[in-house]
Amino acid sequence: MKVIDKNKLSIAFTDKSLCTRSGTCIGVCPTQALSIGKEFYPEIDPEKCIECGLCAKTCPGGRVMYKDLTEITFGHRKDSETFDGYVSHTFVGHASDKQIRQGGAGGGVITALLADLLDRNIVQGCIVTRMKPDKPWHGEAFIARNSKDLLASQQSKYIIIPLNAVLQEIKKEPGIFAYAGLPCHIHGLRLFEREQPKWREKIRVVIGLFCASALEPYVAEEMLECRGIDKKSLKNFHFRGGEWPGRHRAILNNKQIKNLHYSNFKDGAINYLTYLYSPFRCQTCIDGASEFSDISVSDAWTRNEQGQYLFQSQSKLLVRTSRGLEVIQDAIESGALIASDVTQNQHYQTHRLHTRKKGLTAPIRVERLKQAGKTVPLYDRTCPTKSSRDRITEWLESSIMKAGEKRSIRYPLFKFLTSRYGIPIVKLRQYIKSRKYRKR
Numbered sequence: 530m531k532v533i534d535k536n537k538l539s540i541a542f543t544d545k546s547l548c549t550r551s552g553t554c555i556g557v558c559p560t561q562a563l564s565i566g567k568e569f570y571p572e573i574d575p576e577k578c579i580e581c582g583l584c585a586k587t588c589p590g591g592r593v594m595y596k597d598l599t600e601i602t603f604g605h606r607k608d609s610e611t612f613d614g615y616v617s618h619t620f621v622g623h624a625s626d627k628q629i630r631q632g633g634a635g636g637g638v639i640t641a642l643l644a645d646l647l648d649r650n651i652v653q654g655c656i657v658t659r660m661k662p663d664k665p666w667h668g669e670a671f672i673a674r675n676s677k678d679l680l681a682s683q684q685s686k687y688i689i690i691p692l693n694a695v696l697q698e699i700k701k702e703p704g705i706f707a708y709a710g711l712p713c714h715i716h717g718l719r720l721f722e723r724e725q726p727k728w729r730e731k732i733r734v735v736i737g738l739f740c741a742s743a744l745e746p747y748v749a750e751e752m753l754e755c756r757g758i759d760k761k762s763l764k765n766f767h768f769r770g771g772e773w774p775g776r777h778r779a780i781l782n783n784k785q786i787k788n789l790h791y792s793n794f795k796d797g798a799i800n801y802l803t804y805l806y807s808p809f810r811c812q813t814c815i816d817g818a819s820e821f822s823d824i825s826v827s828d829a830w831t832r833n834e835q836g837q838y839l840f841q842s843q844s845k846l847l848v849r850t851s852r853g854l855e856v857i858q859d860a861i862e863s864g865a866l867i868a869s870d871v872t873q874n875q876h877y878q879t880h881r882l883h884t885r886k887k888g889l890t891a892p893i894r895v896e897r898l899k900q901a902g903k904t905v906p907l908y909d910r911t912c913p914t915k916s917s918r919d920r921i922t923e924w925l926e927s928s929i930m931k932a933g934e935k936r937s938i939r940y941p942l943f944k945f946l947t948s949r950y951g952i953p954i955v956k957l958r959q960y961i962k963s964r965k966y967r968k969r
């Protein structure tokens with residue numbers, strides 16, 4: 530068998546733990562030597578590989594150079610030095626179409642923007658995701674060409690999806706595309722744009738999702754198992770189905786809908802999932818805000834002093850580039866998006882939880898693991914100043930996440946926490962949160 534120089538390949542072939550499973554190497558390969566393999570890691574057909582090195586140059590796994598990404602996206606090399614990244618405008622809003630709004634994870638704004646671009650023929654397709662029609666416990670990337678496709682792409686799928694693998698498909702096509710993805714996907718896409726600048730025009734707009742962590746691809750299967758649901762009876766899997774903020778639920782072939790946990794997504798399951806199912810590479814990612822997108826979208830979790838949500842079923846949009854601003858203004862003008870400009874309101878300028886989790890805890894983790902001789906992604910951003918309390922928090926979180934790697938620990942724990950016996954813990958959490966908001 531042909532032997533390939535591993536330095537010419539993406540990081541998955543030398544250190545799997547650093548692979549983001551973004552699918553970039555698969556999407557950029559000029560000879561289709563790479564494909565999606567087990568657990569969404571890339572696999573190689575050595576006979577097809579020509580050792581061009583493109584997959585190594587565009588790999589977002591082992592090295593994330595903020596200065597380079599800043600230059601590709603914004604045309605200069607100065608670090609924003611904030612966790613939110615470069616932001617010119619902030620909006621809060623929702624899709625004006627009722628179906629799109631209700632179908633969204635937040636206010637359906639990503640879908641509203643993409644639908645507007647398609648309607649006005651600015652783009653001919655959108656790179657998005659859905660749960661696999663034949664295996665609805667896994668996600669997949671696809672190209673949406675009309676509003677029906679876009680409706681199928683709605684919702685956050687809190688799982689690893691090698692989105693960029695789909696670039697392979699549009700390479701052969703003329704036309705302009707829009708793109709919605711997670712921070713790691715966007716890192717890979719931007720590096721590809723650096724190698725082949727024509728892609729900067731082919732992908733007209735890059736919409737980034739805020740991301741605390743994706744989850745291991747086996748999470749949905751384990752959730753079904755916890756509730757005794759046979760995979761074969763599954764028609765679809767919703768991470769945030771039903772009334773906002775939604776619930777994880779199974780849609781069965783006989784049209785029955787089964788909730789997979791008590792409480793809602795925000796107060797219940799997601800808090801456990803991000804500890805027990807977070808991949809190692811996500812734990813060491815420091816970009817939670819999709820800093821290199823044209824527009825970043827997050828949930829508008831802002832609460833009032835009573836701890837109630839101010840913007841139910843809405844999303845927050847951080848505009849980073851003139852392309853991003855144009856897309857939003859056009860969508861407001863065409864009536865696809867209803868949004869208010871809240872740029873001047875300090876309240877919307879940062880995300881406390883994210884600033885902590887990705888802006889502080891993740892860099893501390895990277896630094897600690899590096900000192901302990903472990904392989905971690907290389908960043909050109911220095912770790913922020915931290916207190917002993919910050920270090921202890923990081924260590925505790927990391928210990929829980931480490932325990933989550935063992936099924937014998939995570940499965941019974943998750944089953945208990947998401948059962949009715951876990952409700953007192955949810956109530957306690959809600960009480961602590963409401964006290965925090967009252968104190969402000």
Ligand SMILES: Cc1cc2nc3c(=O)[nH]c(=O)nc-3n(C[C@H](O)[C@H](O)[C@H](O)COP(=O)(O)OP(=O)(O)OC[C@H]3O[C@@H](n4cnc5c(N)ncnc54)[C@H](O)[C@@H]3O)c2cc1C
Pocket residue numbers: 632633634635636637638639640641656657658659668682683684685686687688689690692709710711738739740741742743744826827828829844845
């Ligand atoms: C893994 C993950 C982690 C997240 N973490 C946070 C967080 O910590 N804080 C926060 O405020 N928001 C987070 N979000 C974003 C948030 O959940 C909403 O997706 C966002 O507010 C957009 O809502 P919407 O109603 O406008 O989008 P919708 O109209 O529902 O459209 C969602 C879009 O996101 C795309 N998408 C969904 N899942 C994936 C995926 N796995 N990979 C690539 N693209 C995907 C879809 O293809 C679709 O285009 C996360 C999303 C994901 C997928």
